[in-house]
Amino acid sequence: DTGVSQDPRHKITKRGQNVTFRCDPISEHNRLYWYRQTLGQGPEFLTYFQNEAQLEKSRLLSDRFSAERPKGSFSTLEIQHTEQGDSAMYLCASSLVRGGTSGANEQFFGPGTRLTVL
């Protein structure tokens, strides 16, 4: 399967613990996005990478959240000192942009990681 993959698919943790999620984008894609989706809502943008550079972060991404894409391939999203309000589906998406354009491009989504903080 050459789509976007995310691991784990489900994570249950206790409040105060740290969690880390992984996203493997489609191999030739240079852009990678993280979103958070709560029940009954649309995805909310968290952050975005162009290759290994993190170019934009949402104000939703507090200091407890950090994302990396060290080699411009897979990405990790870490949440430190989790809170019950962090419970959500965390979605990763990737896209391919050619020629340095900032135009809109189709994003391919992974299956998501569902986080439950007890």
Place this chain on the structure above:
Amino acid sequence: AQKITQTQPGMFVQEKEAVTLDCTYDTSDPSYGLFWYKQPSSGEMIFLIYQGSYDQQNATEGRYSLNFQKARKSANLVISASQLGDSAMYFCAMMGGFKTIFGAGTRLFVKA
């Protein structure tokens, strides 16, 4: 500020009929893209259709078409010949610059 509004929390349509899902947007960027995604109960986000702000013609992809009215800032999705498998959440999204924002979604129910 950018904003996407989907005013229909839920819609019903009879199988084989057409249905229009509404989406309005607000942005000051001259260049932007509009997307529709489908999210079945299994949770994956499935890309349906894309419309660029400078595209002269409305986008079409099979049974999906996007009714783009730039002056009214609307980008409604039309699904023709609805099928039972079309029952899902549908999200309108806008990309301006590098950020994508999504609407709250419309849940579509297709009746047999």
